[in-house]
Amino acid sequence: MQTPKRMTNPVTTLHTIRSSFVHRRRQPLRQVSRRFLGLAVLLVLGVGLGQGQTAAWAQDALRERPQGVIFFIADGTGSATYTLARDFLRDQRGPGTTLSMDADQKGSVVTHAVNSRITDSASSATAYATGVKTYNGAIGVDPDTLRLGTLLEAAESNGWNTALISTARITHATPAAFSAHVPLRAQEDEIAQQQLAQGIEILLGGGRSFFFGPEEGGARRDSTDIVTGSGYGLVSTRDELLGATRLPVLGLFSSSHMAYEVDRRHTEEPSIAEMTSWALERLASADEPFFIMIEAGRIDHAGHNRDVVAHLADMLAYDEAYRVAAAFASTRDDILLLATSDHETGGLTLGGEWEGGGSGYRYDPAPIPATQSSIERFSQQYAEWVQAPETLRQRVVTTLAADFGYTLGEADVFQMERFLASRNLNGLRAWLENLLRDVMAQRAAVHWSTSGHTAVDVPLFARGPGAAAFSGSLDNQEVGRILSILMDADLGAETEKLRR
Numbered sequence: 001m002q003t004p005k006r007m008t009n010p011v012t013t014l015h016t017i018r019s020s021f022v023h024r025r026r027q028p029l030r031q032v033s034r035r036f037l038g039l040a041v042l043l044v045l046g047v048g049l050g051q052g053q054t055a056a057w058a059q060d061a062l063r064e065r066p067q068g069v070i071f072f073i074a075d076g077t078g079s080a081t082y083t084l085a086r087d088f089l090r091d092q093r094g095p096g097t098t099l100s101m102d103a104d105q106k107g108s109v110v111t112h113a114v115n116s117r118i119t120d121s122a123s124s125a126t127a128y129a130t131g132v133k134t135y136n137g138a139i140g141v142d143p144d145t146l147r148l149g150t151l152l153e154a155a156e157s158n159g160w161n162t163a164l165i166s167t168a169r170i171t172h173a174t175p176a177a178f179s180a181h182v183p184l185r186a187q188e189d190e191i192a193q194q195q196l197a198q199g200i201e202i203l204l205g206g207g208r209s210f211f212f213g214p215e216e217g218g219a220r221r222d223s224t225d226i227v228t229g230s231g232y233g234l235v236s237t238r239d240e241l242l243g244a245t246r247l248p249v250l251g252l253f254s255s256s257h258m259a260y261e262v263d264r265r266h267t268e269e270p271s272i273a274e275m276t277s278w279a280l281e282r283l284a285s286a287d288e289p290f291f292i293m294i295e296a297g298r299i300d301h302a303g304h305n306r307d308v309v310a311h312l313a314d315m316l317a318y319d320e321a322y323r324v325a326a327a328f329a330s331t332r333d334d335i336l337l338l339a340t341s342d343h344e345t346g347g348l349t350l351g352g353e354w355e356g357g358g359s360g361y362r363y364d365p366a367p368i369p370a371t372q373s374s375i376e377r378f379s380q381q382y383a384e385w386v387q388a389p390e391t392l393r394q395r396v397v398t399t400l401a402a403d404f405g406y407t408l409g410e411a412d413v414f415q416m417e418r419f420l421a422s423r424n425l426n427g428l429r430a431w432l433e434n435l436l437r438d439v440m441a442q443r444a445a446v447h448w449s450t451s452g453h454t455a456v457d458v459p460l461f462a463r464g465p466g467a468a469a470f471s472g473s474l475d476n477q478e479v480g481r482i483l484s485i486l487m488d489a490d491l492g493a494e495t496e497k498l499r500r
């Protein structure tokens with residue numbers, strides 16, 4: 001484990017000041033880096049009450065006490081993705097169409113980590129879950145790798161019911177940061193074990209391989225089945241989930257991540273909206289306060305893969321899940337609905353210039369439905385096709401036409417034949433993946449600028465009691481701290497308990 005380098009960033013310092021000022025009533029002081037806190041206190045005293053007005057209305061909102069908190073995290077989703085999804089829906093349904101969260105936009109979130117201006121999911125989710133910024137890769141631990149109490153743990157201590165949902169592996173960074181403490185996100189065997197010991201009522205997602213040994217079809221290094229005897233009822237398909245009534249439930253719908261929404265019809269997996277709806281019904285009928293975190297985990301993966309169709313389809317599925325949660329929240333007056341992202345992925349731009357000229361003002365998501373598959377699924381099929389190289393050419397041509405609406409041109413065929421003649425089948429696969437990325441991006445005239453994350457702010461949405469406290473530009477750790485106040489979650493006490 002490398003010791004992460006701390007970055008003293010004026011932005012962090014300013015936000016720490018505001019947090020410690022606005023939230024001093026229940027600020028989990030022990031969790032704030034002493035260096036930042038000392039500076040913050042000095043500056044608050046010296047600078048005076050410049051934030052006084054903000055503090056007054058924020059204090060009002062902070063007196064609210066929602067009895068149900070639904071926290072959505074759309075992994076790797078920046079402003080351009082919301083615009084793309086809204087424009088796509090307007091093209092399909094008419095010009096007045098909005099996203100389900102549009103009316104709830106309150107502000108934006110600054111996402112950087114302590115050791116990098118660009119965060120990963122582990123660091124940003126830990127900031128949301130614990131109110132403390134940390135280093136990239138950290139799961140529920142501070143920059144010194146010491147454990148930090150989470151909102152979910154504090155909710156459990158207060159007798160609330162809790163739930164985690166992800167379309168990625170349930171052991172992946174975002175859900176893990178709320179329910180486990182490890183110095184490195186890759187320790188998913190350990191994360192799975194910790195998750196099952198938290199008393200969480202509902203866990204739904206992918207990641208089956210981290211819960212079973214090889215004998216049961218899993219990949220745990222200790223070869224142990226950690227589910228049997230855990231008290232959890234296990235469900236593995238959409239139908240099993242919809243038929244389940246008794247809590248606690250562990251839903252593991254895939255050995256790794258769940259399928260992209262665009263590919264889901266080839267699986268027996270539930271959609272994110274179905275998981276959300278099922279979980280909210282169970283939590284409501286339990287008649288206890290609850291905390292649920294729902295991650296749209298694969299919008300990020302499609303950004304990494306620069307697959308605009310998979311990216312958009314997962315965004316639309318997420319919008320549907322938010323719609324379900326908003327409808328649920330509207331039946332009561334004590335539900336706080338909060339939604340944001342951990343960071344942006346892919347540097348998606350709507351518009352831009354193309355080789356061979358053309359206007360810089362072209363951008364149109366309308367042709368996107370021509371695609372019926374993710375690039376990932378194409379690559380998985382390709383891995384099977386290479387077992388029978390004599391039929392490879394035909395399968396590629398047929399699938400490109402059927403699933404992507406693309407007919408290879410003369411130059412494409414020439415290029416493919418060169419790869420086949422030299423038996424460079426890996427090279428052919430990589431070339432085809434890039435071809436599909438370009439074809440799909442060009443159709444809509446969008447651009448990706450990176451296969452990694454970016455540092456841009458992400459939008460923040462909230463409705464219900466306490467929602468006004470999330471207005472303005474907030475730092476990711478402030479979002480966690482505000483939530484802890486609204487939930488009466490004593491994160492400091494949880495941290496102390498963990499370190500005792």
Ligand SMILES: [Zn+2]
Binds near residue numbers: 076300301304345453
């Ligand atoms: Zn990512």
